[in-house]
Amino acid sequence: MTRIIAGAAGSLRLDVPKSGTRPTSDRVREAIFSTLESWGLVDGARVLDLYAGSGALGLEAASRGASAVTLVEKHQQAAQVANRNTGTVLGAFGGSGSAPRVEVVRQSVQGFLDRAGAARWDVALLDPPYDLSEAELAANLTALVPLLAEDAAVLVERSSRSPEPSWPTGLAPVREKRYGETALWWAEPI
Template sequence: MTRIIGGIAGSRQLTSPAKVTRPTSDRIRESIFNRLASRDRLDNERVLDLYAGTGALALEAISRGAISAMLVERDGKAAAVCIKNCQLVQKALEKEGFFEAVTKVANKSVQNFLNTDTAEYSLVFIDPPYEVSNDEVIENLEALLPRLSTDAIVMVERSSRSAALAIPTGLELDEEKSYGDTAIYWLTRG
């Protein structure tokens, strides 16, 4: 079962749609968020979670101090789960007196969302199903560029068995870290 690891909503169990998603493991999320905390990159961040699944990555960021999160999920069942999980985390925040965080869910394809969205984001998670091609991920990154703040961090999760991800112009590889079957690419504005 997927849960929020830390922050105000820490230990809350998230709902997960059956067989529609592949949530990032607690161990990997804990590593990601420890690194973000050490870089002082959680408070007041504007988060975008593409291929959101359960919304665990964006909601972990909200629990730890991000001020907004947009979760994008094409699958209707998974999008409904994202809405339910957003409500769970929002209730935990309100119980502790935090009312500023805003979460939204867009039930549409990533490319369609990126073609119509105009907001700016400072922390982006891209965790597509492993069968999504690197070419599609690169198209997503290129479409995302105009929506990134100057100090944005973009994290892309891929299978460690996939070919290395080509980084489009405008982004730079800050670090690549493997966790068994999973590789995380940390990207920054170039």
């Protein structure tokens, strides 16, 4: 079962696609958001969730106080699930003016990044399929660099058997943590 852990939508259950995604465990999501909150990067943040799947990472950020969340997912079934989950999470705000803006974009990650224009994000979460090539991930990270706010954080979630991402010019690694089969790599703009 996937659920929102904390915030306005805390404990709400989320749907997950029947196949093709690998939801981030509650334990790992809690670790991700504990880190982000300790860095002061959730409340009021603009969050980009790439390879969003069900939207659980970005919607957790919305529940915890992010002001805007963009979920990017190219697969139709997963994007439909992310849309349903967005409605569920936003419903927890009861129509109040404090609800974040959440957008689901059905497009490839690289296509989205290549056309994002002048957008600037405070937090970028990349949880690609484990079979995504290192070259594709490197291209994603390179395209992401000019779209980040000055004090942004970038998270890459991969298999613990994967190598560290190839960080492009403009991003510096700051932390690595492993949770069983999951590895988290953090970076920041330089």
